[in-house]
Amino acid sequence: MNDNRPTFLYFPQWQGCGLTNAIQTGAETLRAAFSEAQPITIPLSDEPLTTCFGISGYQPLLTQLGKAQTILEQQQPARLLLVAGDCAAEIAPISYLNQRYEGDLLVLWLDAHADLNTPESSPSGHFHGMPLRLLLDGQFPATAFRAESPLTSQQVVFVGLRDTDPAEDRYIADHAIPVLATGSPLAEHLAPLLARAKARNIYIHLDLDVLNPQQFPDLQCPVAGGYLAEDIAQLLRHLLEVHHVVGMSLTETTATKPEDLAPIQPILALYRDWLLKPTIAAS
Template sequence: MKKHLNIFFPQWQGGGQGKSTYEGAVAIKKQYLGRKAFRDIEVSLDDCSIENNIFGYKPIVRQLERCRNLVMQEQPATIFTIGGGCDIDIVPVSYLNSRLKGDITVLWLDAHGDLNTPESSKTKAFHGMPLRALLGEGDARVLSQAFSVLLPSQVILLGDRDLEEAELHYIEEHHIKRLKVSDIESDINRVVEAIKSKGSANIYLHIDLDVLDPREFPFVQVPVPDGLKAATLARLLTVLRQQFHVLGLSLVEYQPADKQQSEILKNIVDMGSALSAVTK
């Protein structure tokens, strides 16, 4: 069996001053992980400021470096990461892309594009920049923590509905595939066909919980109306697991809620922890 790595990376600085994504990650750890073995990435809880057009720049770079060092040491074939913010995916995605020499498609399930650069970002919040960094654009020290660069053709945006003009322009210019919530709700097979058109059986799932409809799941930092139904996401994950090699998965942007367990969170954690059963 290939080596699997579970990473607990509660990096919160990408979302601004509040530490709610840190608290959300800790809540997931307490409520859902049980005895599952995870490697922790230490994160600073000190207050931050903007530097190089990125809020929390110095701790973010240090923390990404810690994650990079762990992955280099472990050399896993599959990775499940719990954040924290969307920006925790820079190391896992770029590592698997490097390991597979580009033979992987990244599904970015997110209400937002995460395609800003430090210069184009209005908020300077780093959780709005990781996909652009994975595509090779951004701060030099941040980019140096990545193992490789994705091609736009390797990315499929799923469920986005709150994009800035600069992001829309980038998507159009680079012909990045998008499937709207209505596309997915009407026919999950559209996602399957979009992946097959990329020519790789290997996929990485970035799951920002704000892809879900806040009427069903409001426990996120930046809720956006009219998202995916939780049941639709659950069905989609089942189909993807059956038809493709899911080699990486992340669960990000959770905000602490009541102590009653969420079925969709449990499903995602169980799926991520079971990636060790994947053979490739």
């Protein structure tokens, strides 16, 4: 028999958000909420935040992506939990799992933002608004950024999306990516989308700005509206009970102390249980 608990990946990347590292502090605060577990840490680069090819912080982001890809290839996790700073930390874990499961992966993008910009379409040049587009396109031309195992648009479902740029709206429409709007009964309305996707393995990207900032204000990019933490916890509980979840993430908070995380304790409790509870499989 073997204990196949998820690998705990800690990636406090902040350079994708621009010049402020408040989100690194947020990642540290989230990391402390999992004090019972020992993570694998992706080291950060101290290279300058120079803008190249329309991407702010190009070199440290590229270096860190390479480190994350190398560590995942070395560790070969079957499941993983990512606690991260900005959303661009998702590129290596999702690409790795997509390759491991040979494309039999559905990515639920729980986020107020689509993160579908390219360096050319991004209004800010901030890389945390581009990771899903890189995962879908596989590369950004003229840059060294690559996703080793790109997704198809049929592998993505948006939940809670409510702040998009025109280029992102066009991409979503052109590729018919499903969007579960804020306010929908989550599990009930998500079920037919999951059935249509026919993927046996699920990855849950959770940018905490999917939540209502009136309940949880410690967010890098708050957007009015959104779900309550209890609604998201109920969805997560359903997904963990009914589906084969191979990865989950927590990203984009600016919380500075444990008390700041009180509103999301229902979510954190589920993540801790999933990370720490052994799942025994025959060897």
